[in-house]
Amino acid sequence: MHRTIARQVVPFALVVPFLSLFGGCGTSVVLGESVEAGAPPSFTSPDAGAASLDAGLTRYCPSNKCPEGFTTCPSSVFACDVNLQTDINNCGACGSQCAKLQTVEEVECVDGRCVVVCDPYGNMDCDGIADNGCETPRSDSKNCGACGNVCSDPERPCLRLDDDSYQCGCPAGLTLCDGRCVDLSTDDGNCGACGTRCASEGDGGPRPTNMYYGCTTSECGHLKCNQHTADCDHDTETGCEVFLGSTENCGACGHACAPGQGCFLNFSGRYECRCAEGQTSCNGACVDLATDANNCGSCGYRCGTNGICTFGTCSRECPIGKADCNGNAADGCEVNTQSDPRNCGGCGIVCDAIDGQACVGGRCTVEPCAEDDGGTLAR
């Protein structure tokens, strides 16, 4: 099950005490300087005063100061590369690490505070108390699938459904039998009522090929086909004469596979023709050689880390904020284009308009120009 992006965030008080500003090295090197929080640069602020242009816009000049929220910490690789609002190792202040819990919850830094993030499919934080994290299971009858969703009817307890969701009682048309939601009209083990199991041999008489006596219309004693067989000729005397795992009858009567395809069980337990047109069988799996990064152009040809496959050819696609500036496979996307002032926003883009100009968020830092700098110098 994939995790969604939206997650429940719980303020978290377990913050490691503020560490020393500089580490244990004998000589500390100041890579830049942090600034106190202040009004962020604005394009329209009337307070820009003399820095404003006639058009009401603000002129910006290169800066060697970190923008609001960013700073240079002793652990920094580049100047201004720490976002105190989101850095789990410098949350709110340099060295202020968010301690990891001994539970399944994750810890993140949000707005400069360490918070616990609840798994969208795991426990929830229903009591609002930060220190006990995500304390409430989704199967809780008072918080069934969501905080405050109470299952008040004892006959309709909180149940986990096939799609991993939770709700009070079974879906419409199904009945709760021994903890499972079943269809009483067809379930051979709960036919017409919970616990009523049909005798597959019926009254002991002869049974047609591949057939047994089971539950239909809430009654036992009706002939039914064994799994993966079908009565394709609608003649009970010949029983369920067709096996549904053949290329001539794959999954259904008369459903033939195309030449070159085989009939295989899928993950749902049903037979299906494989591989579909445009796909190739690689070690039993159907893949598209044009796009599969693990079988790019041929079975087993892998594009590797950060590799993508486009029309049967591998290429490397770096994550946002990273880049491959030397072309070497071993170090992959080796450059941090968010913070590296020599590769700011892309390979070879250098922040050198003034000494100490930093790179933040893939942009060389700027600030409103001073009144007398003519728009060319930083304050």
Next chain:
Amino acid sequence: MSSGHSRRDPVARTVKKQALVGAVAELDHRRHLAPRGERDPRKLRSMTALGIVALGAASIAAPLSACATSDDSGPSNAPEENRALAPDAAADAPSDAQAESGDGGACTDCEYFPESCSDDVLCHNGPFGPGGFDPLTQINLIGGRAPNDVWIAGALGAVAHFDGTSWLRQDLAGGTSVHALWLRDSMEISFLALDQIFGRGIDVPDAGPASPNGWVPAPTSATPADYRGGWLRALVAGFAAPGATWFWGATQNVCDGSFSCRTSRTSGLWRVRFEPPSTFTISSVIPPALCQQIQCGDMRAIHGSSADDLWAVGDRGAILRIGDADSDTPQLRAFNSQTWNALYGVWAASSSDAWAVGKDGVVRHYAGAAAALWDVVSDVPTTNDLFAVSGTSSSDVWVVGDAATVLHYDGKAWSRIKIAGLGARRPKLTAVWTTSPGHVWIGGQGVLLSLGGKP
């Protein structure tokens, strides 16, 4: 004539522009390209010449030292544009280069992309267009035995032959991508990987009916334990000189999360021999530990002026010379390329003249010096990635690369060669092969070109 000395880049880069973050604003924002530090040999510290080692079954004659570290690999100054793998507009792109700007303004490189074909301009000539290859097809290699016996191969089964007059598709069945081609006297061998081979003119028992174009899968009788040891390898390119017994393949390590793979990249060079009547044998030639000492784990291209004298290039500026390459005991010597950038293509004009190209417009030249050192070529008029090189002599060198870049060196200076009929497209060019001065084939993403559109 030989095949396989052109290649393509399997790790093209995509650079994504980032949004403005936090309080960082940009009005008078200035961006400055870095100096091409990697081209400056002074910035590379003591990349010393290396020793010679006996390969094959014999043990290493002498340990080799790795290239010394560089204090500054140098910021590259590749342009920031997104580098899409596929042609952005494919075959139905507007024919007018002006369309690139989108607003009717002039494109910045219009002078290199005229609409009309002429004798000194590269023009379309090949199996693209109606009934031809898909315009997304990348040509991985071009090679041939003669001007009227030229082959191209590429992505998803794309194979074609030129008989001196026209191109005829010879696609592989199953739509598989070809990374190397071995043109033997009466046999063509396509390599998907060194152990995934299709052949024409070969009689493979129990292979079933050949594809309509005569290709049949050919078995490999043996694979060295270290070829499949621990992790996979991806074939990138290959080469065999005419009449050679061995076909050499350049491979890359594919780690898939293996820590050992990431830290101990093993051999990027292997060779394959045809075992009559129908099988192939892969042979290990470099002991795994050697590539932890020198850069030979991720190789990109290989070419030689004879069967016994090959050059191979690859990641981190690796350049290796393979002597006695067709013998039982090949000799390997590592050379200093004066770059840490990946090298993507190599071409040897003679035993004393070879060229290599790579990332960010890197070009290196070997002029026969006794020292294990290649010269920096500093007057290359591009910073685009360069993927392949070929020519007929040191005064007739062709280089192709990213964004429809084609360069020619006449022995004195480099010039940018024009391409007609591309419209707004600027496809990556990945393969080049010359038959004689003034006659060149160039292939890439959705294109095959020749001067004046003539063979």
